[in-house]
Amino acid sequence: MEKVKAKKHLGQHFLTDLSIAEQIAQAVKGHMEVKKVLEIGPGMGVLTDFLLEGELELYLIDIDKESVAYLHKKYPTLNEQIIAGDFLKMNLEELFAEKFAIAGNFPYNISSQIFFKILEVKNQVSEVVCMLQKEVAERIASPKGNKSYGILSVLLQAYYDIEYLFTVPPHVFDPPPKVNSGVIRLTRNSVDKLDCDEKLFTKVVKAGFGNRRKTLRNCLKPFNLPAEFNSHPILDQRAEQLEVADFIFLTQTIEASRGNH
Structure with missing residues (x-):
C-alpha cells in the first residue's frame, strides 16, 4: 500500500516510532473503564495497530480523504467504524449514546479546539490519552502558579484529573515537527456539575x-x-x-x- 503523504495544512506529522505508539496504546488500555475508543487523526494507523490488540471497540475519524482510503484498505473489518469527517463538527452525542474514550496524535494546529469540543460532551468522554505539542500538554497539566497555567488548564482540571506522561522528540515523526511533543492522560473526575453556572x-x-x-x-x-x-x-x-x-x-x-x- 502506498504511503499517505503528510499534509502541512492539516498539521499532519506521522509517528514512525513503534515503541512510542505502543506506550501510548498501553496508557489507554491499561487504564480503561470503557470499551469504546475514538481515535482522532489516525493517519496510517501506527497507533491504531496497537489499540486493536486489546478488547476495545475502536472508531477512527480522519478529515484527510487519502488517510481514510488507506485505513479502509488496511482495516477492512472496521468498515463503518472508520469515519471520514471533521471531529470539530461531529455530533458526538449522536455517534455514541454511551460513554467513550478518546485517543490520538492530535494535529497541533487544532489541539486546543479539540479540547473545547471535548468539554462540550465531558459527561460522555471518560478519558483522553493524546499526544500534542509539549507546550500545550504542559499547560493543560500545569498546576496553579505556573506561567503556563491558563484557560484550558482551569476548564479541563475542573472536570478531569490530568497526568503528564512523557515527552516525545521531533525525530520520531515524518515529517519531524519543529517542537517536542508531550503525551497526557485526562481521566474524568467525580464532578457531575460545578457548583455554579x-x-x-x-x-x-x-x-x-x-x-x-x-x-x-x-x-x-x-x-x-x-x-x-x-x-x-x-x-x-x-x-x-x-x-x-x-x-x-x-x-x-x-x-x-x-x-x-
Missing part, C-alpha cells in the same frame, strides 16, 4: 486570563462585582494564582450579586 464560570475564567499581568479586580470589572466584595483579598491576585475552586467561588459571588438586583 457553568457558562458563567467559563466566562469568568476567560476574563481572568484576559490580561495575565492585571489583578482580578481589573480583569473582572465588566462583571460589576458587588461594592462590598471589592476589598476581598482574592481580587488582589492574578488569575494564574487561583485554582478551580477559587474560580467557582468568584462565579458564585457574581451570580449572587445578579440575583440581588
Whole structure:
C-alpha cells in the first residue's frame, strides 16, 4: 500500500516510532473503564495497530480523504467504524449514546479546539490519552502558579484529573515537527456539575486570563462585582494564582450579586 503523504495544512506529522505508539496504546488500555475508543487523526494507523490488540471497540475519524482510503484498505473489518469527517463538527452525542474514550496524535494546529469540543460532551468522554505539542500538554497539566497555567488548564482540571506522561522528540515523526511533543492522560473526575453556572464560570475564567499581568479586580470589572466584595483579598491576585475552586467561588459571588438586583 502506498504511503499517505503528510499534509502541512492539516498539521499532519506521522509517528514512525513503534515503541512510542505502543506506550501510548498501553496508557489507554491499561487504564480503561470503557470499551469504546475514538481515535482522532489516525493517519496510517501506527497507533491504531496497537489499540486493536486489546478488547476495545475502536472508531477512527480522519478529515484527510487519502488517510481514510488507506485505513479502509488496511482495516477492512472496521468498515463503518472508520469515519471520514471533521471531529470539530461531529455530533458526538449522536455517534455514541454511551460513554467513550478518546485517543490520538492530535494535529497541533487544532489541539486546543479539540479540547473545547471535548468539554462540550465531558459527561460522555471518560478519558483522553493524546499526544500534542509539549507546550500545550504542559499547560493543560500545569498546576496553579505556573506561567503556563491558563484557560484550558482551569476548564479541563475542573472536570478531569490530568497526568503528564512523557515527552516525545521531533525525530520520531515524518515529517519531524519543529517542537517536542508531550503525551497526557485526562481521566474524568467525580464532578457531575460545578457548583455554579457553568457558562458563567467559563466566562469568568476567560476574563481572568484576559490580561495575565492585571489583578482580578481589573480583569473582572465588566462583571460589576458587588461594592462590598471589592476589598476581598482574592481580587488582589492574578488569575494564574487561583485554582478551580477559587474560580467557582468568584462565579458564585457574581451570580449572587445578579440575583440581588
